[in-house]
Amino acid sequence: MSYDSNVNQAAKAELERRRKLAEETARRNLEGFLQGCPRAGEIRRELAANAAGAARAVLSGGDVHKALEQRKERGMALRREYEELLGECGLTRRDIEPQYTCPRCKDTGFADGKLCGCYKALRRNLAYRNMSAELPLDQCTFDGFSLEYYRNDPAAYGRMQSILRSCREYAENFRANSPNLLFWGGTGLGKTHLSLAIANSALDKGFGVVYGSAQRFAVALERERFGRDNSIEGTSVNLKECDLLILDDLGTEFSSAYSNAAIYDVVNARLMSGRPTVISTNLGLSGLEERYGERFTSRIAGNYALLGFMGKDVRVQKIQS
Template identity: 70%
Template sequence: MSYDKTIAQAARTELERRRSQAEKTARQNLEGFLSNCPRAKEISRELAKNSAGAARAVLSGGNVHEELEQRKKLGLALREEYEELLKAHGLTRHDIEPRYSCSECRDTGFVDGRMCGCHRALRRSIAYRQLSAGLPLEQCTFQSFLLDYYEGDPAAKKRMKEILDTCRKYAENLRPRSSNLLFWGGTGLGKTHLSLAIANAAIEKGFGVVYGSAQKFALAIEKERFSREDSVGTANSLKECDLLILDDLGVEFSSPYSDAAIYDVVNERLMAERPTIISTNLDPSGLEKRYGERFASRIVGGYALMRFKGRDVRVQKLNR
């Protein structure tokens, strides 16, 4: 996946922060220990002298084996004493050595000249956060989805309770290869609310979630098509995230390129078995008119269709 310079720089900055913090903490622990335990400082010097003596023994000849064995025993004894002193001060060897977030690359981001998996994951995470920035996640939970607004229509209330229960169960059992959902129905019936409630649960589980309107993503993809700068890789982010939630499909500005790009995203995620949730005001026939038979067929065949019913909740809230 390709990213623009700001994402790459943000990832490098975060890796540097992690590495610096790990090394600073270890250094402070070691300095405090040596300051409070003079004997530990003496042992450090004795270990250095012992290592230098071993090197001289190899160079000087003589009974090298016997000399090295003696120095090995001395080194072991000194290290054992050092460990006991650490223990007496409530520390372990790990407390005076950097605890890097990634033991493979030691928070440098690279292993043997190749980008470490932690570095790639960090870049993805930053890209996902940017794509989903500004979402009212705290306001949209399953608990705050009130069925009171459907009281005037028993059939609609029954249907919306079924959808609420299904979405809650979907969120509880969310897996990397969960099924795809299509929310369709009129404006203000709770499609966005339940999409965000699922996004909340997915983020809690550690999933990489990308949420946004089809209009936002279509504009970003179109812009990157003509950009001469390094691509932010919106299309790739949409294809590769753990969970994609595509809101308000059908209201975006239509162009052959953006329509094809959205189809490509939806199709590739279906092929890769990555879960996608789409919300739209269009019914299946409306999707066919808007995007063509091929797109509608992929949706009808690969998504669980959920029709939202009732009266516009936003209007009801304003009237109250």
């Protein structure tokens, strides 16, 4: 999987930021500790002298074993004293040693001469973010979803209450092999809001999420296919392999034989590999069948939990109120 150079650069910059932050924090804490506690500095010097003395003892011959034992005990006593002083200053060893986000590579991106998993994950998630639509994710939370707009219609209210509950549970329990969801119903009923609330929650848990409209992905897939834009290299792989794909507004994209087939390919690949997808659409199953064919629709019907949204267009109500 190759990435465009912007993604590589951004990933390296993020690693550097993490590394510097960890090292700076530890350095500042250590400085403060040594300033406030001069004895700690003495201990550090004594420990160094003790280690050098141990090396000399080995070279000097004589009763090496005994000399080393003494040095070892002295070293242990000094370290104990040092720990106690740390404790008296309200610190622990973790405070004065860099706490890297990835202890394996110390936030350098390389471990054992190979790219570290943390760097790969960072690069992947940056690529996902680039692919995802610029949507106001932070505004789309479960708490921000108001049932008030459904209050006048008891059937719609009950349905939306239960959908909200299901989505919350889905988000709370989200895992790499969560089930697939299909949100369907008219525009302005909160399908995008709830799918983004799920995306938010999965992102918080550290999952790689790609979200956007079917239109956006259809365009990216066509561009990738016809090689018009290097920056979207990897589109279909990322759509197939991200932990969660939110495919919004399916059926509103500009339809072509190629885009229909490409979207089917993505949805099907995710089903085969057991990766969850949340699709929202204005089309019912019959509308989907008309547009994408029977094969696509039967895959959806058999493998997605269908949530039918009800009510009156919330956006229209907001304008009228």
